[in-house]
Amino acid sequence: MSADSQIYRASTTAPVNIAVIKYWGKRDTALNLPTNSSLSVTLSQKSLRTHTTASASSSYSGQDSLILNGEEEDIQSSKRTQACLKHLRSLRAELEDKDSSLPKLSSFPLRLVSSNNFPTAAGLASSAAGFAALVRAIADLYELPQSPEQLSLIARQGSGSACRSLQGGFVAWRAGTEADGSDSKSQEVAPVEHWPTMRALILVVSAEKKGVPSTAGMQTTVETSTLAPARFTEIVPRRMKEIEKAIQEKDFETFGRITMQDSNSFHAICLDSWPPIHYLNDVSRAAMNAVETANRKAGKIIAAYTFDAGPNAVIYYEKENAHLVAGVFKNVLARVSGWEGEFSDEIRPNEYGSLEQKTLMTLKSGVSRVICTGIGGGPEKIDRHLVDEHGQPVSSE
Amino acid sequence: MSADSQIYRASTTAPVNIAVIKYWGKRDTALNLPTNSSLSVTLSQKSLRTHTTASASSSYSGQDSLILNGEEEDIQSSKRTQACLKHLRSLRAELEDKDSSLPKLSSFPLRLVSSNNFPTAAGLASSAAGFAALVRAIADLYELPQSPEQLSLIARQGSGSACRSLQGGFVAWRAGTEADGSDSKSQEVAPVEHWPTMRALILVVSAEKKGVPSTAGMQTTVETSTLAPARFTEIVPRRMKEIEKAIQEKDFETFGRITMQDSNSFHAICLDSWPPIHYLNDVSRAAMNAVETANRKAGKIIAAYTFDAGPNAVIYYEKENAHLVAGVFKNVLARVSGWEGEFSDEIRPNEYGSLEQKTLMTLKSGVSRVICTGIGGGPEKIDRHLVDEHGQPVSSE
Numbered sequence: 001m002s003a004d005s006q007i008y009r010a011s012t013t014a015p016v017n018i019a020v021i022k023y024w025g026k027r028d029t030a031l032n033l034p035t036n037s038s039l040s041v042t043l044s045q046k047s048l049r050t051h052t053t054a055s056a057s058s059s060y061s062g063q064d065s066l067i068l069n070g071e072e073e074d075i076q077s078s079k080r081t082q083a084c085l086k087h088l089r090s091l092r093a094e095l096e097d098k099d100s101s102l103p104k105l106s107s108f109p110l111r112l113v114s115s116n117n118f119p120t121a122a123g124l125a126s127s128a129a130g131f132a133a134l135v136r137a138i139a140d141l142y143e144l145p146q147s148p149e150q151l152s153l154i155a156r157q158g159s160g161s162a163c164r165s166l167q168g169g170f171v172a173w174r175a176g177t178e179a180d181g182s183d184s185k186s187q188e189v190a191p192v193e194h195w196p197t198m199r200a201l202i203l204v205v206s207a208e209k210k211g212v213p214s215t216a217g218m219q220t221t222v223e224t225s226t227l228a229p230a231r232f233t234e235i236v237p238r239r240m241k242e243i244e245k246a247i248q249e250k251d252f253e254t255f256g257r258i259t260m261q262d263s264n265s266f267h268a269i270c271l272d273s274w275p276p277i278h279y280l281n282d283v284s285r286a287a288m289n290a291v292e293t294a295n296r297k298a299g300k301i302i303a304a305y306t307f308d309a310g311p312n313a314v315i316y317y318e319k320e321n322a323h324l325v326a327g328v329f330k331n332v333l334a335r336v337s338g339w340e341g342e343f344s345d346e347i348r349p350n351e352y353g354s355l356e357q358k359t360l361m362t363l364k365s366g367v368s369r370v371i372c373t374g375i376g377g378g379p380e381k382i383d384r385h386l387v388d389e390h391g392q393p394v395s396s397e
Numbered sequence: 398m399s400a401d402s403q404i405y406r407a408s409t410t411a412p413v414n415i416a417v418i419k420y421w422g423k424r425d426t427a428l429n430l431p432t433n434s435s436l437s438v439t440l441s442q443k444s445l446r447t448h449t450t451a452s453a454s455s456s457y458s459g460q461d462s463l464i465l466n467g468e469e470e471d472i473q474s475s476k477r478t479q480a481c482l483k484h485l486r487s488l489r490a491e492l493e494d495k496d497s498s499l500p501k502l503s504s505f506p507l508r509l510v511s512s513n514n515f516p517t518a519a520g521l522a523s524s525a526a527g528f529a530a531l532v533r534a535i536a537d538l539y540e541l542p543q544s545p546e547q548l549s550l551i552a553r554q555g556s557g558s559a560c561r562s563l564q565g566g567f568v569a570w571r572a573g574t575e576a577d578g579s580d581s582k583s584q585e586v587a588p589v590e591h592w593p594t595m596r597a598l599i600l601v602v603s604a605e606k607k608g609v610p611s612t613a614g615m616q617t618t619v620e621t622s623t624l625a626p627a628r629f630t631e632i633v634p635r636r637m638k639e640i641e642k643a644i645q646e647k648d649f650e651t652f653g654r655i656t657m658q659d660s661n662s663f664h665a666i667c668l669d670s671w672p673p674i675h676y677l678n679d680v681s682r683a684a685m686n687a688v689e690t691a692n693r694k695a696g697k698i699i700a701a702y703t704f705d706a707g708p709n710a711v712i713y714y715e716k717e718n719a720h721l722v723a724g725v726f727k728n729v730l731a732r733v734s735g736w737e738g739e740f741s742d743e744i745r746p747n748e749y750g751s752l753e754q755k756t757l758m759t760l761k762s763g764v765s766r767v768i769c770t771g772i773g774g775g776p777e778k779i780d781r782h783l784v785d786e787h788g789q790p791v792s793s794e
Binding site for chain 2: 278
């Protein structure tokens with residue numbers, strides 16, 4: 001094989017992140033600039049991750065391509081994907097301009113193959129992990145020197161929340177103030193090692209229909225909600241400071257309270273939008289009720305719910321309270337799948353949850369599966385490629 | 398019977414009102430002073446009313462008493478009722494001081510008998526009609542010269558929203574700014590004759606349990622919601638102006654939009670409270686969805702939902718659109734009771750409502766009865782007394 005036809009490859013995995021201070025509203029839709037900063041917990045990749053291989057070769061014909069979970073995606077008409085590829089190519093071209101010995105990868109077509117280790121049907125936002133993996137894999141392929149924070153500027157243009165999946169632990173996305181978005185990027189607030197006992201139980205709720213897509217919903221809120229401006233300009237900035245302090249001090253009570261309040265604030269401005277946007281349903285509220293019951297029994301906040309643009313509940317708790325939090329759900333939902341997850345050994349059914357009958361019945365009939373996971377690290381470079389040495393996609397797992 | 402032992406009696410009926418700009422938050426809990434003005438539609442008393450007889454006699458022994466729906470109520474320990482009685486007695490005493498020929502009713506014990514023509518179990522806020530009827534009946538018994546607006550200052554101390562049930566049609570409750578509440582009273586924005594074609598369909602939803610009581614809920618919101626201040630100080634004042642103009646112009650599209658937006662704003666600040674307060678459930682949201690569908694099909698707003706502190710939907714529409722609004726619900730809910738109401742002749746089932754299957758099923762399983770009603774007038778003095786000529790309570794109807 002001549003150097004000209006060599007298949008260059010790099011592979012990475014990237015995590016899902018679940019925000020505790022929510023991103024809801026863009027001040028610039030083309031650049032994905034948010035109306036407010038946000039903060040998330042990076043989840044363990046053992047349970048949820050996207051695996052992406054980026055490859056390039058002069059032997060590839062045609063345009064850039066992406067195969068996602070075995071299906072060819074139309075990336076030519078995706079402005080967001082094109083913005084990421086263009087930006088990454090320009091950074092590679094800069095390197096090639098400085099060092100003529102480098103292969104001209106920036107001029108080769110890209111073959112991208114990507115796969116998730118969780119069912120798309122679960123309704124978990126996969127675009128964050130997807131764009132983070134895409135950007136990280138191509139940056140590795142191109143041997144770019146940029147830091148994760150610098151790369152987050154690129155991932156952000158693919159999917160806003162993707163910029164928080166380029167690092168592990170607790171990650172802030174600073175809204176920034178520049179019109180060109182040059183200061184709207186991620187920052188690691190604390191690494192996974194700072195608070196490794198943070199766990200997350202995800203209750204996957206079978207929604208009767210898909211809700212309003214988040215990009216459209218955000219715009220509706222920005223344009224119509226009369227309650228939203230105070231959230232953007234005052235409430236979230238104050239909460240960001242408070243929750244970052246709580247994270248530094250590993251103060252779960254404050255962390256949990258703010259997490260729940262901010263989820264409620266986000267869904268409140270959705271309801272206040274015109275037409276109103278509903279993501280929470282009676283099953284979501286039953287999960288909130290069960291969390292409130294666990295906290296009441298404990299006499300303090302040991303569990304915190306949060307909901308994204310859908311009815312699924314994500315419940316944060318600390319390992320030492322696994323029995324008092326996840327155990328209550330395991331007792332109620334023993335028959336649904338997912339209890340065999342990575343931290344499942346910590347969870348034994350707790351029959352003393354004292355949930356009301358109505359809450360019990362609503363959870364039993366509405367939760368279709370659970371995912372037992374916890375805090376995790378950022379993207380990882382791996383040797384297992386989804387493109388073989390001949391440039392052909394391989395089945396992922 | 399000597400004049401001394403004469404039984405003095407006065408009877409009135411008073412209506413329920415359903416706010417289109419919501420009252421949620423007190424700036425003074427003792428005086429029931431609101432954080433914002435509100436506005437309601439007075440509903441027809443044929444469907445919903447409280448009938449109250451106030452009687453007084455020197456022959457009555459013991460303390461003031463109230464029998465409500467056949468049950469003796471403890472009014473001695475009700476600060477709110479005591480405040481109303483004290484205020485009314487002092488106005489009567491002023492008259493007696495000026496004219497010594499008047500019987501000294503202010504010194505006699507009161508016997509009050511009251512009954513509602515709708516089931517308490519329906520979950521309809523009856524305290525507004527109840528306190529309005531109580532104040533109006535005693536004012537009539539005492540032959541007080543005060544106007545309805547002046548009496549609203551008294552009824553307000555019993556139940557905030559009661560001050561809007563002393564007049565008919567469209568009634569505003571001006572929040573006022575005085576610390577003593579002297580300018581926090583009702584004002585008729587337009588009489589029933591101005592827009593007599595306004596109809597209301599109430600969907601009574603069987604709630605699994607009673608929600609947070611409104612007085613407690615309001616205080617939680619005032620103390621904890623970070624989104625509420627903008628509602629109190631900016632959003633509601635603006636909407637009051639807009640909806641009053643819409644009422645004057647009989648502009649249903651604007652009236653309906655603001656009605657729905659303000660209901661959503663109220664429930665948004667409930668969700669934003671800590672702990673969060675939920676009154677809407679999946680059945681409420683199915684009703685919202687059905688209203689949105691009717692409006693979409695009509696190409697304009699012909700129906701407007703609103704929800705108080707519970708899951709029941711009240712849907713306003715104009716008589717000319719009965720088929721396109723109430724007809725859709727009649728087709729879905731043909732088997733529940735209540736379709737025989739006063740405006741029911743206008744409503745025939747409309748099988749072309751095009752509701753989604755899920756919405757249909759949720760409404761069918763969650764709505765326990767309907768009430769077909771419309772706009773109505775204020776309290777009416779009537780000759781039928783619930784206390785007989787011997788001072789004994791009579792069974793009401």
